């Protein structure tokens with residue numbers, strides 16, 4: 001291998017990448033528009049793709065709802081590392097006289113006609129797709145869920161990309177797609193985003209990937225951002241205590257409208273504050289920013305061995321239902337009958353422990369709204385506190 005390629009891979013690995021691969025711009029010429037590196041860097045000739053896997057123990061605790069924090073800290077740390085890898089690669093390539101650019105790790109959407117800001121997005125076409133880059137660079141293949149699945153770590157990875165004007169030799173594409181069609185990704189989604197049978201085809205780097213047909217992106221946004229957490233059988237949730245009325249509207253355009261309404265009312269997505277929508281990079285480097293992802297199940301249950309995927313899905317199905325507690329915490333109950341749904345000021349319902357809600361109606365409970373983790377939690381508990389004070 002040429003010295004430049006070796007050097008690039010060494011920098012990526014030394015800074016924390018578990019997988020790294022290279023692809024020429026030409027290889028991506030058959031991909032959908034978000035596979036075009038020239039959109040961000042007109043002089044681009046190559047793509048450097050790298051991945052960091054999640055800690056499987058943290059994921060197990062997240063699925064079984066014994067601990068939400070370790071996975072979120074892991075994601076925060078891994079995301080920062082991806083930026084560090086990218087920045088070091090860019091600095092090295094520039095020092096060698098090439099153009100180079102970091103593709104932001106997430107939430108980097110191309111402008112959309114009809115969407116004034118992030119609260120109105122529908123298509124969410126990225127300025128460059130890390131997934132397409134990763135397939136072309138031989139890191140993995142698209143699994144049924146649409147996530148990149150690697151032979152070594154499954155889909156439970158985060159991806160980063162650097163674009164450069166350097167002409168680099170491509171790595172071979174992975175010939176056998178590691179996805180075996182177990183559909184545990186489908187069964188792990190609380191909002192039924194991923195179709196069990198119907199598929200769409202995508203060309204990348206001379207191969208045709210067949211992935212699930214999905215509902216509108218905003219269906220996932222409602223689930224993944226925690227506006228709706230309850231599974232269709234009402235027996236388990238992701239790590240959010242919030243819900244909307246189900247079933248969701250049949251028409252995708254109605255789901256889009258619903259999601260826009262929810263985003264605009266969400267105090268944690270305030271366009272005036274630092275958050276993952278206003279500045280992804282900065283929020284991950286800010287030690288005080290609470291990053292609290294509640295889902296990503298479809299990617300993270302997907303480990304290389306089928307038995308592990310089935311086990312992960314079982315952990316989820318038996319993990320119970322998340323409620324917001326009067327002491328500001330989120331905790332888990334098993335029975336829907338122990339839960340009361342209360343309206344919130346931001347257009348969604350919150351699940352509370354029935355006995356705490358009834359104690360509030362009698363004015364007999366201390367409500368520690370200021371100790372809650374997110375603004376939504378604080379505002380929801382403030383409403384419960386007002387109810388409690390009226391009844392004292």
Ligand code: B12
Pocket residue numbers: 032033034035104105106107108109124125126127128129130131132145146147148149155156157158159160194200201202211217218220221224293295296297298299300
């Ligand atoms: C937009 C986006 C979302 C949107 C839309 C998802 C999507 N399918 O595109 C939403 C909010 C729903 C989302 C959800 C999730 N995401 Co996301 N997301 C992205 C983002 C910014 C781009 C995704 C992308 O490449 N889409 C294009 C393709 C791959 O999507 P597709 O639906 O399969 O493509 C179809 C159409 O969109 C169309 N098309 C594609 N490109 C274009 C461009 C144009 C101009 C047009 C007209 C059409 C078109 O062609 C395809 C065939 O129909 C990337 C970051 C990045 N810059 O790459 C992260 C990223 C893909 N997300 C990621 C993850 C992990 C998730 C979640 C698990 C949530 C989470 N908390 O992490 C879920 C998974 C949902 C799922 N099953 O897909 C990871 C994926 C890791 C992996 N192993 O693959 C990424 C790479 C972030 C990262 N840095 O690691 N995500």
Ligand code: SF4
Pocket residue numbers: 143144145146149155178179180181182183184185186301302303309
């Ligand atoms: S969970 Fe199963 S079906 Fe889904 S992407 Fe992974 S291997 Fe494929």
Ligand code: SF4
Pocket residue numbers: 188189190191192193194219220221222223224295296297298299
């Ligand atoms: S991230 Fe969660 S809500 Fe979104 S598609 Fe995956 S499992 Fe469903």
